[in-house]
Amino acid sequence: MIGYFLRRLVQSLLILLGVSIITFVLLYWLPADPVRQIAGRSATAQTVENIRQQLGLDQPLWVQYWRYLTGLVQGDLGRSYLQKTEVSTLIASRLPASLLLMAGAIFAELLLGLSMGIVAALRRSTTMDQSLMIVSFIGVSAPQFVVGLLLLYVFAVQLGWFPIGGYGTFSHLVLPSITLGILGSGWYSRMMRSSMIEVLRQDYVRTARAKGLTRLRVIFRHALPNAILPIIAMIGIDIGIFMGGIVVVESVFGWPGIGQLAWQAIQRVDIPIIMGVTLVSAIAIVIGNLLADLISLMVDPRIRTEL
Amino acid sequence: MKNFFATTAIALCFALPAGAEDYQPDPNAKSGGNIVVTYKDDVATLDPAIGYDWQNWSMIKSLFDGLMDYDPGTTDLRPGLAESYTISDDGMVFTFEMRNGVQFHNGREMTAEDVVYSFNRVTNPTTQSPGAGFFWSIKGYDAMASGEADALEGVTVEGPSTVRIELSRPDATFLHVMALNFASVVPREAVEASGDDFGKNPVGTGAFSLAEWTIGQRLVFAKNETYWRNGIPYLDQITFEVGQEPIVALLRLQNGEVDVPGDGIPPAKFQEVMGDPAQAGRVVEGGQLHTGYITLNTQMPPFDNADVRRAVNMAINKDRIIQIINGRAIAATQPLPPTMPGYTEGYEGYAFDPEAAKAMLAKAGFAEGFETELYVMNTDPNPRIAQAIQQDLAGIGITAGIKSLAQASVIAAGGEADQAPMIWSGGMAWIADFPDAANFYGPILGCSGAIQGGWNWSWYCNEALDEKSASADAIVDPARAGERLEMWSEIYMTIMEDAPWVPVFNEQRYTMKSPRMGGKDALYVDPVSIPVNYDYVFVTD
Numbered sequence: 001m002i003g004y005f006l007r008r009l010v011q012s013l014l015i016l017l018g019v020s021i022i023t024f025v026l027l028y029w030l031p032a033d034p035v036r037q038i039a040g041r042s043a044t045a046q047t048v049e050n051i052r053q054q055l056g057l058d059q060p061l062w063v064q065y066w067r068y069l070t071g072l073v074q075g076d077l078g079r080s081y082l083q084k085t086e087v088s089t090l091i092a093s094r095l096p097a098s099l100l101l102m103a104g105a106i107f108a109e110l111l112l113g114l115s116m117g118i119v120a121a122l123r124r125s126t127t128m129d130q131s132l133m134i135v136s137f138i139g140v141s142a143p144q145f146v147v148g149l150l151l152l153y154v155f156a157v158q159l160g161w162f163p164i165g166g167y168g169t170f171s172h173l174v175l176p177s178i179t180l181g182i183l184g185s186g187w188y189s190r191m192m193r194s195s196m197i198e199v200l201r202q203d204y205v206r207t208a209r210a211k212g213l214t215r216l217r218v219i220f221r222h223a224l225p226n227a228i229l230p231i232i233a234m235i236g237i238d239i240g241i242f243m244g245g246i247v248v249v250e251s252v253f254g255w256p257g258i259g260q261l262a263w264q265a266i267q268r269v270d271i272p273i274i275m276g277v278t279l280v281s282a283i284a285i286v287i288g289n290l291l292a293d294l295i296s297l298m299v300d301p302r303i304r305t306e307l
Numbered sequence: 308m309k310n311f312f313a314t315t316a317i318a319l320c321f322a323l324p325a326g327a328e329d330y331q332p333d334p335n336a337k338s339g340g341n342i343v344v345t346y347k348d349d350v351a352t353l354d355p356a357i358g359y360d361w362q363n364w365s366m367i368k369s370l371f372d373g374l375m376d377y378d379p380g381t382t383d384l385r386p387g388l389a390e391s392y393t394i395s396d397d398g399m400v401f402t403f404e405m406r407n408g409v410q411f412h413n414g415r416e417m418t419a420e421d422v423v424y425s426f427n428r429v430t431n432p433t434t435q436s437p438g439a440g441f442f443w444s445i446k447g448y449d450a451m452a453s454g455e456a457d458a459l460e461g462v463t464v465e466g467p468s469t470v471r472i473e474l475s476r477p478d479a480t481f482l483h484v485m486a487l488n489f490a491s492v493v494p495r496e497a498v499e500a501s502g503d504d505f506g507k508n509p510v511g512t513g514a515f516s517l518a519e520w521t522i523g524q525r526l527v528f529a530k531n532e533t534y535w536r537n538g539i540p541y542l543d544q545i546t547f548e549v550g551q552e553p554i555v556a557l558l559r560l561q562n563g564e565v566d567v568p569g570d571g572i573p574p575a576k577f578q579e580v581m582g583d584p585a586q587a588g589r590v591v592e593g594g595q596l597h598t599g600y601i602t603l604n605t606q607m608p609p610f611d612n613a614d615v616r617r618a619v620n621m622a623i624n625k626d627r628i629i630q631i632i633n634g635r636a637i638a639a640t641q642p643l644p645p646t647m648p649g650y651t652e653g654y655e656g657y658a659f660d661p662e663a664a665k666a667m668l669a670k671a672g673f674a675e676g677f678e679t680e681l682y683v684m685n686t687d688p689n690p691r692i693a694q695a696i697q698q699d700l701a702g703i704g705i706t707a708g709i710k711s712l713a714q715a716s717v718i719a720a721g722g723e724a725d726q727a728p729m730i731w732s733g734g735m736a737w738i739a740d741f742p743d744a745a746n747f748y749g750p751i752l753g754c755s756g757a758i759q760g761g762w763n764w765s766w767y768c769n770e771a772l773d774e775k776s777a778s779a780d781a782i783v784d785p786a787r788a789g790e791r792l793e794m795w796s797e798i799y800m801t802i803m804e805d806a807p808w809v810p811v812f813n814e815q816r817y818t819m820k821s822p823r824m825g826g827k828d829a830l831y832v833d834p835v836s837i838p839v840n841y842d843y844v845f846v847t848d
Contacts, residue, residue, distance in 0.1 A: 030715075030716075031716050031719050031720070032713065032715030032716045032718070032719045033715070033718075033719050033722075033760065034715075036715075036718060036719065036722065036760055037715060037718075038435055038437065039435075039437055040359055040436075040437025040438065040440070041437075041750050041751075041762045042437075042438070042440035042441060042740075042749070042750050043437065043439070043440050044440060044452065044755070045758055045759075045760065045761075046452055046453060047432065047439060047440065047452060048760060050432040050452075050454065051432070051435050054432070054433065054435070079503060080351075082351050082352070082357075083351045083352050083506065083507075084352060084354070084357065084503040084504070084506055085352075085503070085504060085506070085507055089522075090522060093521075093522040093523060094522065094523045097523070149554070149555075152555065152558070153558070156558075157558050157561075157562065164555060164558055164559045164562060164564065165551060165552075165555045165559070166548075167524060250550070251347075251550065251552055252552055252555065253555075254548070254550045254551040254552070254555060255550070256521075256522075256523035256524040256550055257523075260349065260523065260550050261349070261523065264348055264349060266713070267713060267714055267715070268715065269715045
C-alpha cells in the first residue's frame with residue numbers, strides 16, 4: 001500500500017515536471033512579446049532591450065527554464081510582469097474561491113447527475129427515461145456562458161432568489177455551481193444509468209430481492225454502492241474539466257477565482273502568472289486523480305487485493 | 308501670482324480655448340455617500356509609474372497628483388501640485404513653485420525633493436515604466452534610459468519648494484506630460500518600504516486614499532479628509548468591484564446595486580437601454596480622443612504603391628462599419644479625432660466610391676485585384692468589423708484573408724516589417740495619452756515607431772514630416788501656438804495624401820449612471836480622467 005502510494009507520488013512529480021517544461025516551451029515560442037506589453041507603446045528599442053535583460057528574457061530557453069525551475073523548487077513562482085506582485089500571493093488570494101466553486105460544482109453535478117441516472121435506470125425505456133436523457137444531452141452540449149447568463153437572468157434578476165453575481169455567502173455559490181455542474185451532470189446521469197442497469201442485473205441484487213428486502217433498501221444498500229464505483233474515478237478527472245469551464249463561469253458570475261486571473265494573464269502575455277496557474281491546475285488534477293484512485297482502493301476490496 | 312497669470316495664458320493656447328482659470332465647482336454638489344463602480348478586468352497595479360489600463364487610469368488620478376492637472380471634464384490644463392510656473396523665453400527651462408502644506412496619505416508633507424525623486428524613479432529603467440518615453444525631452448533622459456546615470460541631470464531642486472526642469476530640446480507638449488499619471492509625485496519612503504508591491508500599497512497626495520484591497524474582488528477608496536483642494540472630493544467612499552462582465556454589471560445597475568458600470572453599456576444591451584426613455588435619460592454620451600484605423604504596410608507590395616493605398620481608402624464603407632457597433636461612432640476622415648486641436652476642419656477625406664477605387668487600382672496595375680491578409684484582434688466586435696472590411700475589399704477585387712488573433716499576437720505581427728499587410732486597429736486603437744496633436748504622430752506614424760517591435764504598423768516613414776514635427780514642437784511661444792497647430796494640420800494632410808492608414812471611425816463613449824448620481828455629464832465621459840472623474844461626482848440622496 002505504502003509502496004503503491006510512493007510510486008504514484010513519483011509519477012505525479014514527473015507529470016508536473018513535464019507540464020512545466022511543455023508550458024514553458026510553448027510560451028517561449030508564442031508569437032507575442034511579453035516585453036512589448038510591459039514597455040508600452042511609446043518605448044524606444046533601448047528601453048525594450050533593457051527590460052528584456054532585466055527579466056532574463058534575452059537568455060537561451062534552457063537557461064530561462066533552469067532559472068524558473070530552481071525558483072520553483074524553493075517555492076518561488078516569480079513576480080507578475082505587469083502587476084509586479086508575487087505570483088504566489090495572487091494565486092493564494094484567489095485559489096480558495098476556485099476550490100470552493102469546484103466543490104460546489106462537484107456537489108451539484110453529483111446531485112443532479114446521480115438522481116437523474118438512478119431514476120432513468122429504474123424507469124428504463126419509459127418516456128421519463130427518454131426525457132431525462134434528452135435533458136442530460138442538452139446539459140452536455142449547452143455553452144456555459146449561455147447557461148450562466150440564463151440562470152442569472154431567471155433566478156437572480158427576475159425571481160430575485162439569488163444575488164446577481166459576486167462572492168461571499170452560500171447563496172452566491174448556488175448559481176455558479178449549478179452552471180459548472182450541469183455539464184458534468186449530463187455525463188454522470190448517463191454513466192449512472194448504465195452502471196445501475198448493469199448492477200441491477202447482478203446475482204447479488206436478485207439475492208437481496210429474494211431475501212424479501214424492500215425495493216428502496218435493495219437500491220440504496222446493495223445496488224447503489226456498486227453502481228457508484230466507476231463514478232468516483234471520474235470526479236478526479238472532472239477537476240481538469242472544471243479548470244477549463246471555470247474561466248467562463250467565473251467571469252459571468254464575477255467569481256474571484258484563478259480562472260479570471262489566468263484569462264487576463266493570457267491576454268497580456270504575463271508569463272509568470274500563466275505558468276503559475278497552469279502548474280497549480282496541474283497539481284489539482286494530479287491530486288484529484290490520486291484521491292480518486294485511493295478512494296476506489298478503499299471502497300473496492302477487489303482492487304486492493306490486486307496490488 | 309504674477310507668474311501664475313502669465314503662464315495661464317500659455318496653457319490656454321496649448322490646450323483648448325476655454326477658461327482655464329478657476330474651475331467653478333458644482334453649486335448643487337453635496338458631500339458624503341458611497342458609490343459602487345464595476346469593472347470586468349482586475350486592477351493590475353495602482354503604481355502611477357506602471358499603471359496604463361482602462362480601469363486604473365482614473366483611479367490613479369484620484370490617488371495621486373502631478374505638477375499639472377486638467378479642469379474636470381475638459382482638456383484645459385491647470386496647475387496641480389505646482390502652484391505656479393514660469394517658462395524661460397527659449398522654452399528650455401520650466402520652473403515650478405510647489406504648493407505648501409500638501410500632505411501625502413501617510414501624513415508627511417510633500418517637498419520639492421519628492422518631485423525630483425519621482426521623475427528619477429519613473430525614468431529609471433529598473434522601474435520598467437511604460438511611460439518613461441514621455442520624458443524624452445528632459446535633459447539627461449538618454450543617459451538615464453541607457454542606465455549610465457541614476458538621476459536626471461535636468462531636474463533639480465532650487466529651493467525648499469521650487470523645482471527647475473531643463474530640457475534638451477524645446478517641447479511644446481511638456482506641460483501635458485507633467486499632467487500624465489506617470490508624472491505623479493510619490494513619497495520615497497513609502498516606495499522603498501513596499502518595493503515591487505508599491506502598486507498594491509499606493510501612497511499619494513490625491514483626493515482619495517486606498518482603504519482596502521481584496522485581490523480579485525474589490526477595492527475601497529476613502530475620502531482624503533485633508534486634501535489640498537478645498538471641499539474635494541464629495542464622496543466619502545468608492546467601492547470598485549472587479550471581475551464583473553459588462554452585461555452582468557448592467558443588470559445590477561438596473562437592479563439598483565451599481566452606480567456606474569465602468570466598462571459602459573455592452574453592445575447586446577445597447578438597443579434595449581436606448582429604447583427605454585427612463586434608462587436612456589441616464590446615458591451619458593461623449594467624444595473621446597480616439598481613432599480606429601486600418602494600417603496598410605507601406606513596405607510590403609502591393610501596399611508600397613500609394614495608389615493602391617488610396618484605392619483601399621475609397622473602398623471602405625465606414626458608415627456600414629459604424630452600424631456594426633450600434634452607431635456608436637462617427638466616420639473618421641483623418642488621423643486626428645475632431646475634438647483634438649489641430650484637426651483639419653472641412654477636409655472630407657477619401658469618399659466611399661468603389662468604382663473610382665477600382666479604376667485607381669487598375670491604373671496602379673492591379674485590374675485583376677490581388678490577395679492579401681487582414682490581421683485583427685479576436686474579441687467582439689473586431690472580427691465582425693474585419694468581415695465588413697473584407698467584403699468592401701472584395702468589392703474592388705481584393706481578396707483578403709482574415710487573421711483573427713489574440714491582442715499580443717497582432718501587436719507582435721504589426722511590429723515586424725514583413726508580416727501583416729493590413730491590420731484593423733480595433734481593441735488596440737490609439738486613444739490619446741494627452742490632448743495634443745503631437746500624440747498621434749511619433750510612435751504610430753513617425754519614423755521612430757517604424758522599427759522592429761514598434762507601433763507604426765504601416766511602417767510609414769517620411770523623414771521630411773519627422774523634421775516638420777520636430778520644428779512644430781519646438782514652437783513654445785504662446786503667441787505662435789496657432790502656427791504650430793497649422794503645421795500639425797499640414798503634417799496630417801500630407802499623411803492622408805500618402806495614405807498609410809484608412810481612418811475608419813472616432814468612437815463615442817456611452818456611460819450610464821444610477822438615478823442618484825450627480826455632477827455634470829462631462830465628468831462621466833471625462834476626456835482625461837478616463838472613464839470617470841471620481842473626485843468631482845457626487846450623490847444626490
